[in-house]
Amino acid sequence: MRIDRLKREQLRLNSRVRIEKLKNRIKYIAGVDVGRNQTMLFGAVVVLSFPELQILESTWAKVQERLPYIPGYLSFREVPVILRAYKKLKRRPELILVDGQGIAHPRRFGLATHLGVLLDLPTIGCAKSHLWGDYQMPALRRGSFEFLRFNGERIGLVLRTRDGVKPLFVSPGHRVDFEDCRDYVLNSTTRYRIPEPLRQAHRLATERARGWDV
DNA sequence: GCGACAG
DNA sequence: ATCTTGTCGC
Numbered sequence: 001m002r003i004d005r006l007k008r009e010q011l012r013l014n015s016r017v018r019i020e021k022l023k024n025r026i027k028y029i030a031g032v033d034v035g036r037n038q039t040m041l042f043g044a045v046v047v048l049s050f051p052e053l054q055i056l057e058s059t060w061a062k063v064q065e066r067l068p069y070i071p072g073y074l075s076f077r078e079v080p081v082i083l084r085a086y087k088k089l090k091r092r093p094e095l096i097l098v099d100g101q102g103i104a105h106p107r108r109f110g111l112a113t114h115l116g117v118l119l120d121l122p123t124i125g126c127a128k129s130h131l132w133g134d135y136q137m138p139a140l141r142r143g144s145f146e147f148l149r150f151n152g153e154r155i156g157l158v159l160r161t162r163d164g165v166k167p168l169f170v171s172p173g174h175r176v177d178f179e180d181c182r183d184y185v186l187n188s189t190t191r192y193r194i195p196e197p198l199r200q201a202h203r204l205a206t207e208r209a210r211g212w213d214v
Numbered sequence: 215g216c217g218a219c220a221g
Numbered sequence: 222a223t224c225t226t227g228t229c230g231c
Contacts, residue, residue: 071220078221
C-alpha cells in the first residue's frame with residue numbers, strides 16, 4: 001500500500017532529526033500554515049522580528065492537493081506547498097513555528113520535524129489539539145505546562161499560552177530542545193492563544209484560500 | 215472488535 | 222482544514 005512507502009520515508013528521514021539546544025540568539029522567527037479551498041492548498045510563510053514580533057516579510061504559494069488528510073501523514077500533504085512558499089522568501093528565518101506536531105508523533109516525525117529536516121532549520125511544532133502521547137492537564141495560568149510522554153519518555157509539552165484557555169501541544173521539530181519550545185512559544189504569544197507568527201501565517205493562508213474562486 | 219485520530 | 226449565529230464569561 002502507498003501508506004507503507006510514506007511510513008518508510010518517515011523512518012528513513014528520522015535518523016537526521018536532532019533535538020538539541022538552540023545555538024544562536026534569534027532575530028528572525030517565522031510562522032508557516034496551510035489553508036484549503038476545494039482541491040487547492042495554500043501555503044503561507046510570515047517572517048517576524050524577535051522579540052519585537054513585527055512583520056518583516058511574507059510569501060505564499062498554491063498547489064493542487066495530492067493526498068487526503070491522514071492522521072500520522074499530514075506532512076506529506078502539506079510540506080510541498082510550504083516549501084514552495086518558503087523558496088520565495090528573501091530573508092532566512094532562524095527558527096520556524098509550524099502548525100502541527102514535531103516529534104510528538106507515532107514515529108516522532110510530525111509536520112514540524114519533517115519540514116525542519118528538509119530545510120535543516122530549527123523548527124517547533126505547535127498543534128492546537130492532541131495527536132500522540134500521555135499527559136496531565138497543566139494549571140490554568142499562562143506559562144504552566146506538563147510534559148507529553150510516550151512510554152515515560154518526554155516527547156513534547158502541553159503548554160498554557162493564556163490564562164484559562166485550552167493549552168497548545170508543543171514539541172521540538174528539529175534542532176531545538178524542550179526549553180526552547182517553551183521559551184519561544186511563550187515569548188511569541190501576546191494576547192491570543194496562538195503565537196503571533198502562526199496567527200499571521202494562518203491569516204494569510206486563509207485569506208488567499210477564500211479569495212480563490214477556481 | 216473498539217477507540218483515537220495534527221490539519 | 223472549513224462551514225457559521227448566537228452566546229457565555231471576564
